[in-house]
Amino acid sequence: MTEIFTGNFTQQEPIPEEGIAAAIDVMRSGRLHRYNVAEGEAGEVALLEKEFADQLGVSYCLAVASGGYAMGAALRAMGVGPGARVLTNAFTLAPVPGAIASVGAVPVFVGVTDQLVIDLDDLEAKADQADVLMLSHMRGHLCDMEALMAICDANGIRVIEDCAHTMGAAWKGKPSGLWGAMGCFSTQTYKHVNSGEGGFLVSSDPELMARATILSGSYMLYDRHLAAPAPEVFEAIKYHTPNVSGRMDHLRAAILRPQLKRLDQQREAWNARYQVLEQGLADTPGLSLTHRPESETFVGSSIQILLLDWEERKVHDVVARCLARGVELKWFGGAEPVAFTSRYDSWRYAPSAPMPSSDRVLASILDMRIPLTFSLEDCEMIARIIRAEVSAVFQGG
Numbered sequence: 001m002t003e004i005f006t007g008n009f010t011q012q013e014p015i016p017e018e019g020i021a022a023a024i025d026v027m028r029s030g031r032l033h034r035y036n037v038a039e040g041e042a043g044e045v046a047l048l049e050k051e052f053a054d055q056l057g058v059s060y061c062l063a064v065a066s067g068g069y070a071m072g073a074a075l076r077a078m079g080v081g082p083g084a085r086v087l088t089n090a091f092t093l094a095p096v097p098g099a100i101a102s103v104g105a106v107p108v109f110v111g112v113t114d115q116l117v118i119d120l121d122d123l124e125a126k127a128d129q130a131d132v133l134m135l136s137h138m139r140g141h142l143c144d145m146e147a148l149m150a151i152c153d154a155n156g157i158r159v160i161e162d163c164a165h166t167m168g169a170a171w172k173g174k175p176s177g178l179w180g181a182m183g184c185f186s187t188q189t190y191k192h193v194n195s196g197e198g199g200f201l202v203s204s205d206p207e208l209m210a211r212a213t214i215l216s217g218s219y220m221l222y223d224r225h226l227a228a229p230a231p232e233v234f235e236a237i238k239y240h241t242p243n244v245s246g247r248m249d250h251l252r253a254a255i256l257r258p259q260l261k262r263l264d265q266q267r268e269a270w271n272a273r274y275q276v277l278e279q280g281l282a283d284t285p286g287l288s289l290t291h292r293p294e295s296e297t298f299v300g301s302s303i304q305i306l307l308l309d310w311e312e313r314k315v316h317d318v319v320a321r322c323l324a325r326g327v328e329l330k331w332f333g334g335a336e337p338v339a340f341t342s343r344y345d346s347w348r349y350a351p352s353a354p355m356p357s358s359d360r361v362l363a364s365i366l367d368m369r370i371p372l373t374f375s376l377e378d379c380e381m382i383a384r385i386i387r388a389e390v391s392a393v394f395q396g397g
């Protein structure tokens with residue numbers, strides 16, 4: 001009998017009951033705007049920022065409307081403006097080059113290795129082309145962060161980290177988001193915590209954070225924050241920084257607070273599923289997986305399968321055959337993007353010279369999301385299905 005998987009790849013877990021109760025309280029109060037607080041009340045957003053800052057071990061945190069907004073605000077806070085060039089990953093998702101384009105700047109794409117991290121040799125070769133790097137930890141893969149920072153420091157490049165897939169991850173124990181000058185997180189439904197839309201910006205640089213806070217639309221109410229720089233820091237910049245509204249509201253903050261508390265537990269749950277898939281797919285002829293370095297604490301919320309040097313027709317075949325058995329693989333490398341774009345040659349507003357070794361890797365990537373609504377047994381079955389279909393096509397089927 002042919003096994004068919006019947007789970008849903010886009011079904012997330014429910015919001016914790018504690019968050020639902022807190023959200024109802026916010027709605028009953030009518031005070032949804034972050035600065036609409038009663039006498040003596042901190043408000044859900046300020047509490048959320050404080051809790052996330054403490055959890056990460058960083059001085060400042062600002063909650064915002066989306067991960068994309070956080071990246072745009074980070075660029076603006078650093079003074080990146082029209083015509084500036086910003087280094088970024090050739091393999092990432094559309095909001096990353098989009099954030100660069102949103103401030104009128106121009107993405108300069110840096111290649112990807114077969115471990116799906118930024119190619120540090122290519123970064124070094126392009127280091128004289130920009131003074132900011134928007135580093136995307138795409139699909140949760142962290143590069144050697146010490147080596148990356150050494151290259152950036154030596155070349156006067158400031159780093160913004162896109163941690164949309166690395167909330168809860170670390171390199172050598174230091175959390176993702178704290179390596180660069182600013183870290184950006186997303187709390188959108190398909191990331192590690194779910195408020196529908198939302199994001200965070202973190203930093204230990206008071207001036208950058210004061211600018212980002214004014215940018216986000218704090219008016220002159222920044223003293224109501226609990227994880228913001230001291231009021232003096234705002235004095236120098238408050239009349240020179242435009243308001244580009246992108247605040248978070250109490251309703252989203254209320255449902256996020258209990259989710260942040262269980263982030264470590266969620267990481268373990270994701271990694272248990274990742275491990276089952278990794279083991280089930282190991283040594284499948286024609287298929288390679290990335291090797292996760294010991295220094296990397298990752299969150300296995302998705303898995304990437306590489307079909308290196310396969311004919312396009314055969315990759316399509318694998319995707320179709322897996323789908324027929326209920327397993328949704330996204331071919332990130334397809335020349336015609338489906339649903340979303342993830343490779344540099346899709347962003348034609350930012351032309352780039354071709355990068356053959358990156359193209360080889362990009363063309364090979366199949367991606368699978370791992371919702372926590374899947375059980376370990378589900379993951380075992382999914383691995384069996386992928387293994388069988390990849391093997392059948394590889395052997396000429």
Ligand SMILES: *Cc1c(COP(=O)(O)O)cnc(C)c1O
Pocket residue numbers: 066067068069092093095096136137138139162164165186187188197198199
């Ligand atoms: C989702 C995502 C973002 C942006 O997050 P939004 O909250 O959707 O704006 C940024 N980078 C990557 C890699 C993402 O997947």
